[in-house]
Amino acid sequence: MSSTSLDAAASGHGEESNYLNAHPGIGSWLTTLDHKRIGVMYLITILTFFLAGGLLALAVRAELFTAKGDLFTPDTYNKLFTLHGAIMVFLVLVPAIPASIGNIVMPLMLGAKDVAFPRLNLASYYIYVFGALFMVYTLVSGGLDTGWTFYTPYSSSHSNSSVTSALLGAFILGFSSILTGVNFMVTVHKMRAPGLTWTRMPLFIWALYSTSLIQILATPVVAITLFLLTFERTVGIGIFDPALGGDPVLFEHFFWFYSHPVVYVMVLPAFGVISETVAINSRKHIFGYNAIALSSVAIAAIGFLVWGHHLFISGQSELAGSIFSLITMGVAVPTAIKVISWIMTLWRGSIRYNTVMMYTLGFLWIFTIGGLTGLPLATLNTDVHLHDTYFVVAHFHYVMMGGVLFALICAMHHWWPLITGKMFNENIAKPVFWLVFLSYNATFLPQFVAGSRGMPRRYHEYLPEFEIWHKASTIGAMLFGLGLFLILFYLVASLLKGAKAPKNPWNGLSLEWQTSCPPPEHNFAGQPICKKGPYEFPETLSA
């Protein structure tokens, strides 16, 4: 680990210098400006919080195993699901793919030596950690019981839990997200290698670009909202408090103006990952490059105009509700364009059924279910029935958690050789995929049934007729947790005992595969020049 480039050159057969061993010691990691190391630090931190949020979810599922509230008190249960949601949304899903995988891969894909602002990149990481400390403080100082949405006036005037520290944590995390967005947006504009035109950019870059636009435009709105709410709770300024003449629905509008677009911050990078893995493992040019690229931008744009579908039963006017319903349907169009393009890419490709491809196909299944169940929720009159039921819970877990998590696992496997220089064991990974995939569906498909039959969300006791669906869901969740642990084990094992990764193990054409695995400290031996698009695979061009 401590060998420098000089040592390696002197010994002749020593390990070649790469970004992992270029500088020894933990201090060199904590002060690094290298986007790859920052991405690795993000990945480790995010996965740690994913573990915390996941254990909270398992506690929620354990309580729901029986219809009686026999494990936790109602107050504890409220805190469990709130903290699960807050940790998963603010600490895990928002930065999950862009800040970790995106940070590592994007400059490599662009043929750049780093992101545009390396110091800002490190600052974003530490701002993230700082915000995360507030969340950890919230966790240990009495928890949070408002739901991750912080609805007023409960959050401002009534809750006895640690709302203020959670608000400050989310506020600080927002700035980490904004600065990452600024950094990535400028990187895409200004750091591309010679010859890398906009239409030769890998689709993952297009997705990250659209994501960064949302981060810049939406996050500041929730930042000021949380700022106002902090003053509301500590000083009592009254803007969201009906007892002082304020308007709680205004808070809901503000909150969802960010929090709807933010689901696209989570899922657009996932789309980008799938565009890469589906093409590279079909050995075929992606179907509808322009359509996929521009549909990312379209989703980002339309996503700003749909927040009102979270307020269908808030007293918002029927006209506003109808318009929001219509625009929400509009998001389905660019999303469907993507799904159809991915399926058309598979068509007559020479498909490589490796682990990455299995997670890609798993994503397609899960995201299609998640997307289609969004339609009855976008429809004004059916949503009035389904609002605040487990149908909604299942829907957003299918898109946010299933979609994003399957894409994150997919991305970790796909770029694992690039990041670590090691190959994982496909023979173990494939059966684990089936465990993860089947248990995931076992967890959330029953929730659609329970929800459509009237099971409300956020209750720790429920009618016995729903017990069968909750039992299936809880068993699925436990197996899902087991599957994720197995992934962790075999990936860590690959670090210790895995075969050394060859250069370009998947025969990719995008620039990140044109350097060694793992890359040297400054990414490329010389300045790479892009001569053709990333999906012009020779196998299908000759066919």
Next chain:
Amino acid sequence: MSSAAHHGHEGAHHPDQAHHFFSMEQQNAANKLGMWAFLVQELLFFGGLFMAYIAMRYMYPDTFHSAYQHLSIPMGAFNTVVLLTSSLTMALAVRETQLENRGKAKNYLVVTIICAFIFMVVKYFEYTHKFHDGLLPGKHFKGWELDAVQKVHDAPQLFFAIYFMMTGVHGLHVVIGIGVLMWLWVRLNKGDFDKNNYSAVENVGLYWHLVDLIWIFLFPLLYLVK
């Protein structure tokens, strides 16, 4: 800056060029685009406050028409002139940096910083006056007696909530601006910046103009309701 020296192996580079850029032009263009993107997020950050203002004014038009009279128009107008002046001197500081007249640039920065301080001093007197009169946000409002009905029907406390939040967040930006302007002065004093490397000065200038611009909207919205 230090990383440039560390990795500057290709020679003939500007000493301030970071290792991961091809050229100073690329670096300046990236810095400028980054700043504009940051200013866009600033606009949306304040946008939330402006939306809150619109919502509250729409709900309580009569309150807004009476409560604004407790604000001092002369003080607000004076501060407007002060900030406009500081924007001018900031623009001149950028120009003198481009022309490599560091002495003049430093002087213009000093005037800008003094204007910012004057702005904050005037704000201090305005705020203490409101505190003294009990014209405070939300539940702390003691400007005059309100019964339970008046509290939700007139809601003067909400006008002052909006006033303090908007001018407070803006004032915070002025204070941050003072810090960044001082940092620029120190760097100019060390002999940093030249005609090929002035994007830091230019970017702080853009920030300062935005802070000025937001006040240009705050002043009429809060002080000149009628």
